[in-house]
Amino acid sequence: MPDSYKYVGSKVQRIDKDKVLGGAEFAYDFELPGMLWAKLVGSPYPHAKIVSVDYSDALKVPGVVAVFTGEDFPFKVGLYAADRDVLARKKALYYGHPVAAVIAESLDAAEEAATKIQVEYEPLPYSLKVEDSLKPDAPIIHEEMHTYKHAVFIYPKPGTNIAHQTKVRKGNVEEAFSKADVVVEKVYREPLLSHYYLEPWTGIARVRSDGTVEVWSSHQSPFAVRELLSKSLSIPMNKLVVHHLYTGGGFGGKAGLLLEHLPILFSKKLGGRPVKLRLTARENFFYMAQRAGYLIKMKTGATKDGKLIAHWGEYYLDAGAYADYTVNMARAIGLTATGPYEIPNIHVDSFAVYTNKVPTTAFRGFTMQELHYAFESQIDELAHKLGMDPAEFRLLNVFKPGISRTAIGERLKEDAGDPATPIKEVVKMLSEDDEKPKKPWIVRGKGIAAFWKGPFQPSSAASSAIVKVNDDGTVDVLVGTGAMGQGTITALTQIVAEELGIPPEIIRVSPHRSTDMVPYTWQTVGSRGLFSEGMSVIMACEDLIEQVREVASIVFDVNKNMIEYSEGKACVKGEPWHCITLKEAALGYMNPKGVTVGGPLIGRGYYVPPRNVLTDPETGQVLEEGHLAPFYTFGAGGVEIEINLLTGEIKVLKAVSVYDTPAVNPGLAEGQVVGGTVMGLNIAMRERLIYDEEGEYKGVFPEGMLLNPCLTGYLLARASDIPEKIEFKFLGVKQKDAPFGAKGIAELTMIPWPAALANAIYNAIGVRITELPITPDKLIEEIRKQKPELLEQAEKYLEVNL
Amino acid sequence: MKPVRITLTVNGIKRELDVMPNESLLHVLRDRLHIISVKGNCFRGECGICTVLMNGRPVKSCQVLAPEADGSEIVTLEGLVKNGEPSLVQKAFLEEFGYQCGFCTSAFVLLGEWIINNIPNPTEEQIKEVLNAVVCRCTGYQQIIKAIMKAAQWKREGKS
16 A cells, blocks of 8 residues: 555554443344243254154243244245255254254243253164265255255256256367376365354344334344345345344354344244344354365366466365355356466366255355365476476466456456466565474475455445435444454445545444445455445545535535545635535535535445356356456465474464455454464364264264364364464555455455465475365374375484484 | 352442352353353353453353352453553553454453463463463454563553
């Protein structure tokens, strides 16, 4: 950011200060007078027919008001495909699947009654693996798929477990592979993950006597919640108000269809009394959608002069029992197909496949971390096979904005960004201060990965903003985006301050909002919040400034083009003593004789992605010259690591990343980068939802159960786990139609790490790891398979030292 | 089970309460006294976000039985602002962007209070050791560590 900006580009403090000072309110904390509590009861089988539910004992518990089962709500709900029962009907589809709900005057009563519900099940054959779900004799999880309503760009295959397939066909792959000098073919895997946002999902709903439904819940996007509830429950939008309080983290996990329909339906059946459903962390693992698992098959070919010419892939997403966002994620990974490289011949199929696991949904990065883990490993292998430097090989193939076409035939705009410089910068940042490891059984390695991502949204995804001036000259900004910690509301404050030339202290962007009181935005996902809302807010400020100029031109009796606006006032050019301030014009300007000109100042702005187009279902190619996303952020990441050959432990000494975009607030941007780096590396090394996929623990644990729904089993990064050094740069390359040139970064910061780590391991010891997480035991096992001599050597060193 | 009478001083105010013997301090603070900065998540001592200061020491309030807290002095986030003036740790969190979603923030601010009151010149390693008790999913901890370092420095310099 150049110094000419006063507020944009500087470390303006976050505006959500009540989180530190006290009083910040989350849905978790929200209560209403006369509120009832709901508690769910989950299935103890991964796939079972529900024979009967006996809740007579539960109703006897003092304070219990009602018990509901699936049969009380005989319809389906869903995001892109209506595949979900409100409560399991006829059969349960995964271990933990809610089959009944207790509503009581207190949480204690609801909890006690929940233990007294007797459900009789008839277990059915189940599938815990994508490979098993695809077998011809696989148990069909959604027998009624042919009846499901779904979005136009989602292609389910009734009679199978395939919830969606995307195809990309470009050039002639077979011919291209025959011309390739080197080919790498590998299979990559990632397990299901948990978002583990710290605020467990919570929702409170009530139905007013006029039929208006109100809901307060923990979500990312109030308008998406309203749209989904309106469609699934047939409530007109003017009778449905979604209230947004602070959301305690989302990471994609609070973006799709959440559980608001439950308290709403319960409240409706109970005369409109408020009902609260607040999950515990453990319940959140079972009742809320998690991140899909991945099975990625890739074959990539290059010529000996280092040009990528062919790519084939089959990408499978383990969608669990309900696919929510995962169908669109299969579309995202398919259509993106490769990293930020131009390849003329591509053949990719991507699938979302149902299994009897927890439902799945979006996760920070929306498949790009997973795609880049696989593809950037391929790139690294190809470079080694060609005897080329991996960075040089990337630079030979990376997109050239204005010239290159992506896998779907989209021509990148000239100002789309800078894919090349981040790669060079990351190499430079990694090459500083090299040291030798202190022990002979410790080895060092460095690895890099490039990346790109834009928001995967409908081509029409709109946003809007209102900027209004209060009587005293202060300003209120109304936007529809969610505040879940990412800092957008602070950055928007800076943008309004810059546009209107007024200090941030007199501007308020409320962190709380209701859908009937703020203008629309599609969703708070895809790193699009600051970009889309920023564009809308800029337009709203421009609209407001025009209004003040108009008033000034009438008051001073000059042509409007003689009025210039800056620093909160509109003045006659060359006569700076003839001015009207925002405060004076706030409600209309009254002259000394009492005549009032104009009216309350309200600026309106909106943003709809320009020339965004759909893709062809058979080829994945854009239907006309246009774009899939309004921006793409490009970057690269790299790590320097130490591997302990005796224990398999990896220590990340340094994690560096570079982004092409400018940053609106360096303090917020740093938070995103550090948070994304730590999350990405933790996913690379520790996180996984564990299922007994191979049936090794039959008889030890309940079959088909998620085995680690807690923090002693699901390992999050703690303060001591972070890399010794985290360094980053924002290059400040501006996109012309972006707020102050800035593009999204929130998800981008998490993408490169598993790939960079795997490449660093290869660089250190020549061992390729194709499955996450790279735990110490997995690393030792792979070394034993691929390079056993390394372990023998290491053990010898130890003997000498002892 | 019969209720037990206990006395707590919460953020300087003395409270007498009848609690159940198996009731957690977390339950008392959140559900009886409605102190919403004290958050719950795992209820089994893993996440640490229910941390409060009990007689100046950080405890995971879900792991303390209410009768155990009898007679103690409890400080939560709400108790740190004195006469409208935030504490050094709070000021440092604001300056260093030491928070994002805010759900774990109160726990980290309170750990910061304990650190600067007990380790005058803390190293990064010492701070990390203490912070390991609480989990944060947003920040990656670095700006939290910087904030606590800064607050400790301010305290050494005699800033208030």
